[in-house]
Amino acid sequence: MSNWDVVIGLEIHAQLQTDSKVFAPDSAGYSKHANENISEISLGYPGSLPTVNRMAVEYSIKIGLALNCNIKKNSVFARKHYFYPDLAKGYQISQFELPLCEDGSIDFMLDDKNVTVGIERAHMEEDAGKSSHKGGYSLIDYNRAGVPLLEIVSKPDMTTSKQAAEYARTVRNVLRYLEVCDGNLEEGSMRCDCNVSLKPKGQKELGTKVEIKNINSFRFIEKALDFEIQRQASLLENNESISQETRLYDSTKNKTFSMRSKEEAMDYRYFPDPDLLPLEVSDELIESIRKNLPELPLEKKERFKKDYEIPDYDASVLTSDKDLAFYFEESAKASKNPKATSNWIMGDFLKSLKESQLSFEDLKVSPKDLGLLVQLIDKGEISGKMAKQVFADMWKSGESPKAIVKSKGLSQISDPEEVKSIVEGVVSAHPGQLAEYKSGKNKLFGFFVGQVMKESKGQANPELVTKFLMEKLKS
Amino acid sequence: MNINIDEGSGTSVVSKITEVFSKIEEKDSSINSFISLHKEDALASAAESDKRFKSQEDVRPLEGVSFSIKDMFCVKGHKTTAGSKMLKDFVPPYDATVIKRLKDAGAIILGKANQDEFAMGSTNEMSYFGACKNPWNLKHVAGGSSGGSAASVAARFAKISLGTDTGGSVRQPAHFCGTVGFKPTYGRVSRYGVVSFASSLDQTGFFSLKVEDAFKVAQVVSGKDTFDQTTSSSEKVIYDSNSVDTAQDLKGFKVGLVKEFMDADVDSDVAKAMELSKNALKARGAEIVEVELPLVEHGVPAYYLIATSEAASNLSRYDGVRYGHRADVNTDMSLEEFYTLNRSEGFGPEVKRRILLGNFSLSSGYIEAFYRKACQLRRLMREDYFKAFAKVDAILAPVASTAAFKLNAFEGDPLKKFLNDYFTVTVNLSGLPGLTVPVQKNESGLPVGVQLIANQFEEAKLLKAGLSLEDEFKFYEEAPDV
Numbered sequence: 027m028s029n030w031d032v033v034i035g036l037e038i039h040a041q042l043q044t045d046s047k048v049f050a051p052d053s054a055g056y057s058k059h060a061n062e063n064i065s066e067i068s069l070g071y072p073g074s075l076p077t078v079n080r081m082a083v084e085y086s087i088k089i090g091l092a093l094n095c096n097i098k099k100n101s102v103f104a105r106k107h108y109f110y111p112d113l114a115k116g117y118q119i120s121q122f123e124l125p126l127c128e129d130g131s132i133d134f135m136l137d138d139k140n141v142t143v144g145i146e147r148a149h150m151e152e153d154a155g156k157s158s159h160k161g162g163y164s165l166i167d168y169n170r171a172g173v174p175l176l177e178i179v180s181k182p183d184m185t186t187s188k189q190a191a192e193y194a195r196t197v198r199n200v201l202r203y204l205e206v207c208d209g210n211l212e213e214g215s216m217r218c219d220c221n222v223s224l225k226p227k228g229q230k231e232l233g234t235k236v237e238i239k240n241i242n243s244f245r246f247i248e249k250a251l252d253f254e255i256q257r258q259a260s261l262l263e264n265n266e267s268i269s270q271e272t273r274l275y276d277s278t279k280n281k282t283f284s285m286r287s288k289e290e291a292m293d294y295r296y297f298p299d300p301d302l303l304p305l306e307v308s309d310e311l312i313e314s315i316r317k318n319l320p321e322l323p324l325e326k327k328e329r330f331k332k333d334y335e336i337p338d339y340d341a342s343v344l345t346s347d348k349d350l351a352f353y354f355e356e357s358a359k360a361s362k363n364p365k366a367t368s369n370w371i372m373g374d375f376l377k378s379l380k381e382s383q384l385s386f387e388d389l390k391v392s393p394k395d396l397g398l399l400v401q402l403i404d405k406g407e408i409s410g411k412m413a414k415q416v417f418a419d420m421w422k423s424g425e426s427p428k429a430i431v432k433s434k435g436l437s438q439i440s441d442p443e444e445v446k447s448i449v450e451g452v453v454s455a456h457p458g459q460l461a462e463y464k465s466g467k468n469k470l471f472g473f474f475v476g477q478v479m480k481e482s483k484g485q486a487n488p489e490l491v492t493k494f495l496m497e498k499l500k501s
Numbered sequence: 502m503n504i505n506i507d508e509g510s511g512t513s514v515v516s517k518i519t520e521v522f523s524k525i526e527e528k529d530s531s532i533n534s535f536i537s538l539h540k541e542d543a544l545a546s547a548a549e550s551d552k553r554f555k556s557q558e559d560v561r562p563l564e565g566v567s568f569s570i571k572d573m574f575c576v577k578g579h580k581t582t583a584g585s586k587m588l589k590d591f592v593p594p595y596d597a598t599v600i601k602r603l604k605d606a607g608a609i610i611l612g613k614a615n616q617d618e619f620a621m622g623s624t625n626e627m628s629y630f631g632a633c634k635n636p637w638n639l640k641h642v643a644g645g646s647s648g649g650s651a652a653s654v655a656a657r658f659a660k661i662s663l664g665t666d667t668g669g670s671v672r673q674p675a676h677f678c679g680t681v682g683f684k685p686t687y688g689r690v691s692r693y694g695v696v697s698f699a700s701s702l703d704q705t706g707f708f709s710l711k712v713e714d715a716f717k718v719a720q721v722v723s724g725k726d727t728f729d730q731t732t733s734s735s736e737k738v739i740y741d742s743n744s745v746d747t748a749q750d751l752k753g754f755k756v757g758l759v760k761e762f763m764d765a766d767v768d769s770d771v772a773k774a775m776e777l778s779k780n781a782l783k784a785r786g787a788e789i790v791e792v793e794l795p796l797v798e799h800g801v802p803a804y805y806l807i808a809t810s811e812a813a814s815n816l817s818r819y820d821g822v823r824y825g826h827r828a829d830v831n832t833d834m835s836l837e838e839f840y841t842l843n844r845s846e847g848f849g850p851e852v853k854r855r856i857l858l859g860n861f862s863l864s865s866g867y868i869e870a871f872y873r874k875a876c877q878l879r880r881l882m883r884e885d886y887f888k889a890f891a892k893v894d895a896i897l898a899p900v901a902s903t904a905a906f907k908l909n910a911f912e913g914d915p916l917k918k919f920l921n922d923y924f925t926v927t928v929n930l931s932g933l934p935g936l937t938v939p940v941q942k943n944e945s946g947l948p949v950g951v952q953l954i955a956n957q958f959e960e961a962k963l964l965k966a967g968l969s970l971e972d973e974f975k976f977y978e979e980a981p982d983v
Contacts (some may be wrong), residue, residue: 066595070818072588073575073597073694076731105814116817162832166822197518295863297872300700300811303730456981 030224030259034251035182035189038197039175039217041153042085048174049076049119049150049302060167068172070114075301078103082174083126085206086150087120087307087315090127092200092322094143097312101126102301103150107293112155112166120177122296125149126305134157135342136189143193144181150305151175154240155267176207182221182232183501187251190260191198191244194218195346199323203348211242220251223268224258233258234268240419241275254282316449326351334364343372349386350376353393360397367400374414378421390424391417406440406487409433440487442494445478448486449494450476463499471495514547514554514565518609521567524550525658528983533633534643534652536572537580543567546609553607560608562721568603569887571650572613573620574705575694583648583696584616584628587819587826587847593817597694597730599663602722611659615649618849619816620665620698622646623673623918624906627851630754632908635678636981637947640928643904644674653680654708654751656983661718662708666935668804669900669925671706672952675937676900679976681967683707684714686957687932688864690719693727699811700731702804702929712938712967716740716960731959741961744962746874748968752786755891756966761797762924767902770943773944777940778897778951781973782966789920792889792896796882797927804926805919806875808865813859819847854915880950883931890956893968897953899924900937904947928954936963939976948976 047054057063066074090097121312130145134291155171157164158431178197184190198216209216223235236258238250252325253275258268273282273289274428298304323345330351344354353372358364375396379389380382399417402408408416408431419430431437439445450473453460478491522540529535550565575581575593577600582588583968596604605609617627625633625648633648635641636656643652647664654662664671666684675682684706692703705722707715720740726732758779767775783789821827821843828842848856862871889896901921911918928935934957939950951970955962969975 032543066593069823070694071593071595071824072583072591072818073573073593073691073692075697077728078729107814107817109817109820109836111820111822111836114818114823116820207611295814295860295865295868297810297814297868299732301697376567414935 029227030161030262031227031229032185032224032255033182033223033235034184035221036180036184036189036190036194037219037221038178038180038194039203040089040178040209041215042082042174042206043110043208044079044081044085044174045083047172048079048082048150048299050172052172052175057169059231061169065171067483068114068168070116076119076299078302078305082150083305083307084311084315085174086126086148086176086202087312088204088206088319089178090148090199091312091316091319092196092204093127093130093132093178095127095130095148096143097176097307098126098128099122099307099309100124101149101305103299103305104296105299106296107200107490108292108294111164112156112157112168114155114168114171118152118154119299119302120151122266124304124305127138131201132193132196134192134193139191141189143183143189146179146181147177148176149283160390162300187248187255190220190251191247195244195249195379196323199346199348203320203322205320211244214242218247220254222251222254222258224255226260230268234270234383235305236268236270237272238275239272239285242277246275246277249277249280250282253280295468313387330354333401334358334368336365336368338363340372344368353386353396355391357397357400361393361400361404363404366404367397370396370400370417374417381419391420392424395420395426403425403443406438406489408436408438409488412436412438435483435485437484438487440490442490445482445486445490446494448478448481449491449498452481453495453498460499471499513545514609518543518547518567518611521611521658523749524831528656529658531634531639532613532636532643532652532983533631534636534649534654534656534658535569535612536582536584536615536628536630536649539576539579539610540612543588543609543611546604546607550607559781561605563603563718564607566607566611566718567609567611567660569611569650569653569662570600570616571616571662571664572648573696573698574600574663575618575664575696576610576613577827579613581696582614582629583620584618584630585848585852586629588696589629589826591824593648593694594939595694597724598691598750600694602787603663606651606721614647614653614662614664616619616664616773617646617648618852619647619812620667620670621812621855623853623921624908624911625649625674625974626908627849627890629708629849631789634908635905635947636680636983637942638905638945640907642677642908644677644905646670646674647855648674648677650708650868651680651682654678654710654768655981657980659712662711663965664708664838665695665698666706666929667683667702668808668922671708672925672935672937673922675939676706676950676952677905677948679938679939679942679950679981681712681938681971683708683712683719683963684928685707685715685719685723685739685960686733686735686933686934687929689723689730689735689934689960691729691732693718693726693728697811697815699808700815702808703808704929712936712971713740716771716964723869735958737958737961739875739964741964744961744965744970748965748974749785751782751966751969752960754895754966755790756782756787756891757790757792757889757896757899758793759797759889759896760793761795765899765902765923767899768904769978770904771902771951775897775899776950777974778938778970781970782897786970787966788835790893792892793946794885794889794927795909796878796885799878800882800927800930801920801923803875803878804922804930805858806871807879807930809859810862810872813856813861815958816848816852816856819844820870821847827951851915866879879930884974886927886931887932887956890959894959894962895953895955897951897966900950901925904945904949906942924952932957934958934960934963936967938967938970938974940970940974941978943974
């Protein structure tokens with residue numbers, strides 16, 4: 027492997043969550059039945075014409091700005107021709123020579139190093155319908171036909187599969203922060219094609235590239251690229267050539283296989299769509315979108331480090347998702363102990379979240395209650411161990427930590443006088459053990475702790491127990 | 502604005518429309534100007550018009566005026582075939598914007614007019630439903646592609662007809678059939694719901710016997726449409742009453758004669774019509790000025806590259822999946838076989854020729870030499886026109902080099918037919934308004950007209966000059982013997 031330089035570039039298709047389709051007034055949202063959100067426009071009926079959806083343009087500009095792109099004041103829609111039954115007009119309206127967004131970049135941390143990936147372009151286009159095949163017949167659902175997409179094309183700046191996956195995660199995170207795309211690879215609201223080529227170490231000229239399609243998780247981006255890099259390397263090492271082609275990834279076999287070769291590659295016959303005028307966007311529009319951009323992941327991370335004095339790692343994890351970051355901030359406000367809150371969120375909270383597969387909006391535990399739980403520990407009202415139990419109950423019932431502590435009688439005995447009297451009672455009830463301890467059997471200290479905890483039903487504050495036992499046993 | 506087009510008086514709209522249908526049913530079998538008739542709906546609309554006339558409430562601008570509609574326009578619930586086997590049973594679930602505006606204005610739609618398949622042709626012989634013949638002589642063509650529209654007006658079936666003009670498809674059949682044929686500026690009339698041939702060139706046009714009528718109807722149905730981004734919101738009116746009032750006085754009005762057009766080889770009847778028209782305009786005070794369009798000889802090739810490129814793209818949607826012709830296919834066939842069969846059977850020879858030409862012109866390796874070069878020429882040619890219109894108010898030009906051809910005159914020689922579009926296509930390439938005004942009959946009794954061209958959005962100037970010519974020749978007084 028060390029003989030080769032790996033060059034990777036990604037094409038990410040992001041489905042924009044607009045109300046209506048990009049060139050038609052039909053709904054772009056969820057639909058229960060097939061062919062429900064359709065019109066003569068999305069079905070490509072004779073005489074129907076496209077009209078550009080302003081919201082889709084604004085969402086695209088938003089993404090472009092977040093990816094540090096130049097927004098072109100004049101861009102052009104072009105027709106990309108190919109025949110397929112789920113492509114109603116026989117062409118897809120896309121952008122070719124003059125895309126809306128160009129020349130951007132995005133940064134992320136990987137293995138404690140900053141990585142910058144250039145963005146070649148991001149252009150608007152329409153989605154196609156969905157085909158399904160059953161017993162010799164094909165069924166087509168045009169609900170998706172005409173849903174707006176932004177295709178984000180990276181520069182070939184990545185050199186490892188890990189970088190590629192992390193780049194895709196970072197882009198997804200940005201899309202979610204902007205609230206323009208839910209970035210779900212499994213469901214296809216975000217799709218990712220990977221281009222990869224190998225060249226002899228140090229050589230400037232790029233090798234023959236292969237495109238991999240059909241990758242529906244971040245993990246598979248890594249696996250598919252790893253497989254493909256290996257495949258190409260062994261071909262090259264056997265002095266065989268790489269053929270320029272499009273390959274599909276099969277996740278069950280963890281292999282890529284050829285879909286079509288360059289010779290079969292289609293001539294899309296791009297030309298400017300004469301039904302649509304060049305897309306003009308004003309400086310005012312661009313500036314007003316820029317002004318209203320939300321805080322982006324990287325900015326948020328830096329702010330978390332500064333404002334909450336939490337480590338870089340914590341800040342990275344907490345800002346990896348917009349909802350999670352919001353949850354943390356609300357919790358920390360309630361607890362007044364950001365680091366402890368961060369520990370709780372990165373620990374029990376994320377573990378429960380992952381196991382339950384719940385989304386943030388379905389959570390029963392409010393961020394404020396999680397903060398209050400942390401506060402109960404800080405005040406010594408419950409022990410860390412108890413808190414774990416309380417949290418588990420909160421997760422299930424959504425009740426406040428105080429209510430749970432109270433109803434289960436879990437609250438810690440932190441009154442020094444009370445703890446002291448229990449300790450004294452226990453010590454005087456075990457004169458034999460006391461004598462042994464005093465004769466040097468230090469191990470028996472644990473026995474006394476156990477007895478105190480038993481007597482207090484586990485509620486005695488452990489720090490106080492230790493303190494009073496030491497005093498009592500010494501005397 | 503309130504426009505009233507005189508449909509005669511005395512009887513009810515219902516009785517007049519009933520009369521029109523019996524005339525069509527009796528006479529149209531030999532002309533073949535209609536593909537389908539909408540008798541039931543037309544009589545229902547006529548009854549509505551009568552009601553509004555009677556109560557004098559809510560009387561609409563085009564109340565009771567009869568229309569034939571080229572079969573390119575979607576009319577909800579009625580077959581819209583585009584003259585093609587591909588769409589012979591296609592029933593649109595929506596009205597084209599112009600149709601909606603016509604209906605709202607109280608117009609009566611008699612039926613759908615014959616045309617060349619997908620508006621590709623200049624003789625109407627390329628219709629799947631048979632050629633439309635010239636009402637003045639049934640051995641001659643009506644012209645095309647909007648032949649049925651022109652013939653239905655010439656034969657006095659419909660008062661007005663809607664056609665489409667991509668390279669002359671309104672102006673040329675008007676010239677062949679002795680009617681007025683008016684194509685407004687590109688962008689004046691919404692293309693929404695009009696079957697696309699070449700999107701950057703297609704424009705709705707109007708046939709009538711009298712110049713004013715075409716402009717009045719255009720005024721009613723034109724204007725911005727949110728469903729067609731290429732429509733313009735120009736505030737300049739199409740039907741300008743000032744043009745009507747001053748039509749007899751052309752003092753200060755400059756008419757250009759294009760050197761390259763005047764040097765072209767035309768039949769003597771066309772040359773004569775040009776001479777008579779020039780003199781008529783001069784007699785009313787117009788100044789005649791020579792202008793040049795040095796690139797106009799490249800007009801036909803540029804037009805055919807752009808029009809076929811856009812057409813090949815626009816016609817990709819006809820695949821037999823959602824609507825339109827589906828061959829006798831089965832599940833053993835590949836997807837490619839499915840498409841090939843549907844499209845091979847559904848399209849006629851002229852459409853296939855143009856799809857092939859267009860796809861070639863757009864294909865990688867050739868697009869620079871063909872499609873892009875043509876677009877470049879188009880821009881330069883438009884500049885030439887703008888320069889000419891800095892000097893003149895309108896251009897007077899032939900419509901075609903001959904009067905109506907005999908049927909089957911171009912069999913086996915499509916190129917010769919293409920060259921016949923020399924005088925009309927550059928007007929579309931430049932997005933200009935154009936008008937055919939009939940002048941007189943030639944020795945064989947076939948009508949001959951001339952063309953007036955103005956700068957973008959200067960339809961009012963066409964109206965003024967057109968009315969002058971009409972006043973001179975009064976061709977509307979002549980009717981073919983059908």
